[in-house]
Amino acid sequence: MKGAARLLLLAAVLAGALLLSVRLGAVRLGTREVVDALRGAGDPATVAIVRRLRVPRSLLAALVGGALAASGACFQALLRNPLAEPYVLGVSGGAAVGAVGVIVLGASAASGTVAVAAFAGAALSIILVLRLAASAGRTLDTRVLLLAGVVAGAFFNACILLVLTFSDAESFRAALFWMMGSFSGATWREIGLLALAGGPALAVLMALARPLNLLSIGEETAAYLGVRTERVKLAAYGTASLLTAASVAVSGVIGFVGLVIPHVVRMLWGPDHRFLIPASVLLGAAFLVLADVLARTVAAPVELPIGVVTAFVGVPFFIWLLRRRGV
């Protein structure tokens, strides 16, 4: 069971990343202190830091990283395009329109409002892009889907710029920070909601794993091998989009994870989606947790945007991997 052993290894890496993430920060903690604090023992301030700040933040980073990586792997297979990533079909643009709109309108004191607006915007964009792509014919042509998504994304960007043009400096800044993505406001409620959406979504993606394998060698071939392609495409589009929408709603737009993590897994262990999807979830989670540690600690007390860290760490690694494999 090579696959199972590799997944266990990745799970151990994720556990290590989570522990490191809870230990490091403005106040450094030992493993002993962390364990005590989790049980509610020891210094009340430490307990508060661990339970209210560090653990929620680390878990949210893990969930978002896993969701984005799984979503990216799914989009790459669905669109038969290695450059596909979670935001390629405009979900992030739709979410940003919702979030920025609410921020600029000033109803933003409660972060819950922004998240709800972002999710609503994302959901609308998912339906809009599907309608655009599917009205062109009875079957869902993934090339048309890609075009529709890119066009919708460009339109959403224009909307955001328009809204920002008429915003004051303070909300401009707040909107920009939201778009750069952050885990700083992590709450248990967000974690619960994301886990609630992510669990079933992962189950659906696992059921789609083998059909996605077949789809990636060609849609017609997949149909001849017994795949109900229209159903699989719709399910893959819907599930991957919802994962992205939920992630963006709670943490803003965090780039790079969804593009690169599936490629890393594929280069190391091959393109079988039955392994690729769970491995991407674990590796994506560990990667984003560690990236968040760097974002918090490198330039403390200034906190770097998480997207900057994912790109600065991920790009050189990706280039190294490409070179090594001579692809």
Next chain:
Amino acid sequence: MSGWRCAGLTHRYPESTHPAVRDLSVEIPAGATTAVLGPNGSGKSTLLRLLLGVLTPTAGTVEFGDKPVARWGREALARAVGVVPQGEETVFPISVREMVAMGRYPHLGPWRREGDEDRRAVEDAMRRCDVWDLAARTVPTLSGGERQRARVARALAQQAPTLALDEPTAALDVAHEMAIFELLRDLGHAGKTVLLVTHSLNLAARYADRLVLLDHGHVAAEGTPAQVLTRETVERVYGWPVEIVRHPGPGPDTGAPQVVPLSGEQCVRMAHPREDFHAA
């Protein structure tokens, strides 16, 4: 054992003014090797897609076995017909073994693990197509001939009683082309129903039991190779002067009709030369 029967079959692509297939009735019998021939654009691939249920006819009916092809579920049809479609491109570099093993999908579905029976089917198919030694290679590194053999192996791994192939030897050299046709003959002798679309009139004449010659979306001639490949019919359909000779042998194909295209100046003796060629 299942064959196809279609009646009054018409299909027009949405973006096109002329139907690709019109009012076509034909029977593809079980237990035989049938080759579908015809000029470019005569509707061969469209007919194959209609027979395989990935296109829905504008009018007419297609029956496979005892029921309309549309009523077969995709998985059930994949257990009954193995298909080698025209060229496909893998996006990610899967291994040859992985690609052939995809032929087990109709038996396994999304969840079930590969068992001994599946592994045996995959290995048998790969040995039969002479790609067992390539198992660990990735598909993009294969030559055209190797890739085509691997795709035939995938269709064989489906262990379906019927095999359908769309121009399986396009772009192959003569030895690889012959190897594929010899393999098809073996499969036919082993009792499989084989349906193939090809441009190779002479190999079809040698290796198929029945020919269906298409022209402008309908059947111009059907029957045994000797019935279909007459000078008059071939010249009428292809619009080029030909001579029909007999395969000199030795071997099982001795005496099969073989089409020899003549030089263009012979166009003048044809009753209805194709104007586009004639003018040139």
